[in-house]
Amino acid sequence: MTNTKVCFIILSLFLLTGCWDQHLLKNTRLIYGMAFDLDAENKIEETIVIRSIPINPDTGMANEVVSAVGDTINDTRKLINEKISGEYGGSKNQVVLLGSELAKIDIYPFLDNFYREPLSPLSAKLGVVQGKAGDIISLKEKDQNLIAEYLTELIRNGEEKRILPIQSIQTICTHMFDEGKDFGLPLLQFDPKNRAVEIQGLALFDGKKYTENFLTPDQSSIMMLLSGEAKSGTEFTYKVNEENKENWVYNYVSFQVLKAKVKKTISSTSSNDFSVQLGLDLAIEIDEYPKDHLFDEAYAKELKTKIKKQMGEDAEEVISLLQEANSDVFGYGRDLLAYHSKQLQGNKLEKGYFKKLDIQSKIEVTIEQAGVIY
Amino acid sequence: MQSIELLNRTIQENGMNKMSDKNKITWWVGVSILIQSQIGVGILSLSNKIHPVAKGDGWISVILSGMIVQLFITIIWYLMKTNPNKTLFEFAPLIAGKYLGALINISYIFYFLSTLVVITLLFNDVLKRWIFFETPNIVISILILMLSAYIASESLQIIARFFSISVIFVILLILITIPAFSFFDIRYILPVGQAGVTNIIKATHQVNISILGFELFLILMPFIKIKNRKYSFLLVGNIFTTVIYTFVVFTTFVVFSPYEIKLIIEPILYMLKALQFKLLDRMDLFFLSLWSVSVLTTLVIYLYSSALGISTILKKAKHKKVTYLIVIMLLIIIYFLPKDMNSINLLAKIISNLSYIFTAGIPFILLLIASLKRLFRKKEALTND
Incomplete structure (x- = not known):
């Protein structure tokens, strides 16, 4: 091997050490579930749940719930980022809940960001909540289960029992833009007294709007x-x-x-x-x-x-x-x-x-x- | 007449080293070169581009375009028959005369080089939007172009060997998209013929510019073994590409609703992104890695052809140094070009509209001149007798 070749290899090693696009797990706070609501002043309230690992390993996994109010989804994200210790990581999100008040208007603006960002998970489950969606996320835990897991399992179980159609954020998009087909989303109900969540049925949509009728x-x-x-x-x-x-x-x-x-x-x-x-x-x-x-x-x-x-x-x-x-x-x-x-x-x-x-x-x-x- | 013979001889002598290269490539390898040079960057956004024009009938446009391209290929085939052992760079001066021939050669080289720039820019653009948000454009360009130069600086035999192996990636590329059929709705493309004949024909333009690459056989044909040099390999290769493109367009058309497909720039990637398996997620990333190989092969073959052209003009026996010089030049150009969405699209539009001149126009005129010349020569011979 000639000297120039050796030199070239050694020099190129310096170029190979770094990478611009690294997303280190230790710097990201992984979001597992999120909810969007309309607040009194017609602004968007986003509530997210992050899985955190406590210092004492005996206590197991825990959840951290953060919420912020803003004009657009990205605006609320920015505000949330100021409240959490690390980068906002939405790529592992499993469930998105929409408050019924917000779903009545038009759900596309709240999902646009999911479709636009290449890192967002399009296979996450969607649900409409009778009342305020953030309340369900704020439960943090539901009988030993972390809330995001509980909700995905609840919806998935409904799909397996043929109560709900099998859907994700992506399949909704196809029908939202289809003038010849509509869709329904799981309608969830929250009972604050018993801290219980249950499937109330299927919220019917006309185009991009929740019609307030359900099956x-x-x-x-x-x-x-x-x-x-x-x-x-x-x-x-x-x-x-x-x-x-x-x-x-x-x-x-x-x-x-x-x-x-x-x-x-x-x-x-x-x-x-x-x-x-x-x-x-x-x-x-x-x-x-x-x-x-x-x-x-x-x-x-x-x-x-x-x-x-x-x-x-x-x-x-x-x-x-x-x-x-x-x-x-x-x-x-x-x-x-x-x-x-x-x-x-x-x-x-x-x-x-x-x-x-x-x-x-x-x-x-x-x-x-x-x-x-x- | 004498001067042409002289020129002919000098070119032949200069090309002696390369002559050993020629006549080495077999039928199957020829097919794989055609496939690999046709399938490239265009495959990702094809559906998005033809849907606004041809609506649900876009897949018919693809088949139609495959036929049009076959016509162009036939012109090239007959042109290459007039001078079986010479590349375009060698026979253009013979047919069109010294100066016009040199002009043709130089414009072809410019066309190849600008295609290289466009492909690299589009490749950068896709990677930047899908995976590498932060990585500077120039780094991706350096990596892909240096890799292409590394392969393109070898003899065509070695390049061809790489191509024939990498056809596997094209097949994998298609296999990966099959699970998407779980959300399919055939009604999105019905009724057939909804767009009307004129729109279907109009849309073929978008397809034509995505399956370019066959024009490289103006340069590569002499390298194929005489006994394997049959029209069938051009036919099989083109049919294979057309089938794959039709499959891709058809799949995305039945998976996405008509309005949705207008919004998504790379429907095939988007479709895979939504799929989720037990163990695997983000299938689009797998697709992108396989697709990168297809882009690489396209870059390699364009780079090789332009390097060959330049070394023929400069009368150099080897094209290795020329290849690296071209890459460095291209990198400098790419570094200074604007990289926003609109200017890339504008540049791609200009080059792709010009491509008709190089893929069909010039070959056809050359073929016409060559056959007229032959006709006159026959007449001359008759009168001399």
């Missing part, structure tokens, strides 16, 4: 069956009898959906008027039915019709609720644009097209399994 968890499950998002695993409990007054448990049946099949046909009656025939075929498994007697075919048939009837009523209620809120969670607008654009006036969807749709639902139920006993 209960059961209604949300039916909505997901109707939209074809949930194909199996949804659980329901229905009251099918009135007879037993003393042993009231005998009146109920619990079942879960094994297979759900959606058939929809959209037809146009006249220009700009459309009707949707929505057929839902369900194969169910009885999970709990103390009354038994399912070996009796006539009896099983009766149970089936009862389930079918109630489900049909529920479905109609869900559809009317959605139409009232003008929240096209089914994405029928997309269908119209994609397959019926010729019948649309000017090839465009008119405002409130979803309210005008004539949606007819028809549900078929078959009892496929009943566990190991009849």
Whole structure:
């Protein structure tokens, strides 16, 4: 090796020692959850929770909650940065909560920063809180669980139980900018007396606004069956009898959906008027039915019709609720644009097209399994 | 006539060392060079650029553009047949005359060099926005250009070997995007034909400028083994690139809603950023690392071609020193160029609009002159008889 080469290698070592873009964990305070609220003067209040490691290792992990009020998200971030000991690190954020007052206006301005910054986590969960979102974050801990973990698990569990659609900040963005499809976000409720948080249902959005209407968890499950998002695993409990007054448990049946099949046909009656025939075929498994007697075919048939009837009523209620809120969670607008654009006036969807749709639902139920006993 | 023969001889003698280089490259390596020089910086923002024009039909524009490019490639193919053992730099003076030929050569070198500048700037711009917020532009430029010079200063055989291995990265690049199909909605691109034929054709311009690179075969063709020099490798390479580009555009179009795609500059990266697996997060960073290899190969092949051009004009046998000199010159230029969003886009626009002259215009005119000359020579021979 020549001397020049050796010199070059040694000299280049000096260049290789540093890096401009290092984000050291020791300098960053990792944010695990955040909440946005509207305060009395129409300013944004941001509450964040940081995981901190206490000096005494026996106490385990702890949380630090910081909040600040500002005009924009970045403004509040700046103020928060002045209150915490280290750099604001949003890249590991798991959950974002929005206060209902703020969600009513328009949620995009509060999320814009997430979409713009390359370091922000787009797979974080979103939720709307009935009342003030910051209160939930301020809990810090919920029965041994750190609040951010608790909230993500709560939402994720709802998704697994088919109560909530599987969503993240990114999937919302796609639908927020889609004129032919709306979305719903988990609606959380906080009970300050018992320090309890629970899923109240699905907050319905029209475009970028929260409509103040929501579906209960059961209604949300039916909505997901109707939209074809949930194909199996949804659980329901229905009251099918009135007879037993003393042993009231005998009146109920619990079942879960094994297979759900959606058939929809959209037809146009006249220009700009459309009707949707929505057929839902369900194969169910009885999970709990103390009354038994399912070996009796006539009896099983009766149970089936009862389930079918109630489900049909529920479905109609869900559809009317959605139409009232003008929240096209089914994405029928997309269908119209994609397959019926010729019948649309000017090839465009008119405002409130979803309210005008004539949606007819028809549900078929078959009892496929009943566990190991009849 | 005599002077041309003389010039021809001197060029041949000067190129003797390089002649040993020639006729060495096989069919598959030829394909991989074409793929690697076509796929580059453009792949990231292609969807964002064609959507405003062609709407959901952008993917048709990509296929159409692949056909247009194939036409350009065919022109180059026939032009290269007139002088099978010479590069453009060697035969341009023969066809167009001494002075015009020299002008053509110099303008091609300028075109290659400015393409290098644009690619480096765009590469810097993406890295700066996605990963390295603080790192100075010039550092990234030094790293990528020095690395390219290191490869480009070798013989084409060595470069080609690197290219044929790195095709794996292109395939990985595509495999990585497959999980994004979990959020797909085909209705975003329906009904097919919504944008109208004129808009679909208009959008091909954006695609054309992203799959440039085939024009380098004006220089590289003589290096391919005669018996492997078949039209098929140009066809296969171009089809491969077109399929990959169509796939990328199609994927981003069905994942993002129409309005959203207008907001996102690099849809393919953005799509990967949102994916989360049990162990892996931020897939966009994996994509960027693989994509860097594709950018590197494009830079290498442009650098090699321009170095070859300059050394042919200066009548130098080796291009190693020239390569490093070019890189140093480019770095100085890049250092002084403005680097804001608008000026980079303006520069890219100018170069890409000029590219039609170099990819189709000049080759076509040269081919015309060469075939007319041959026709006259035949007539002359007939009358002499």
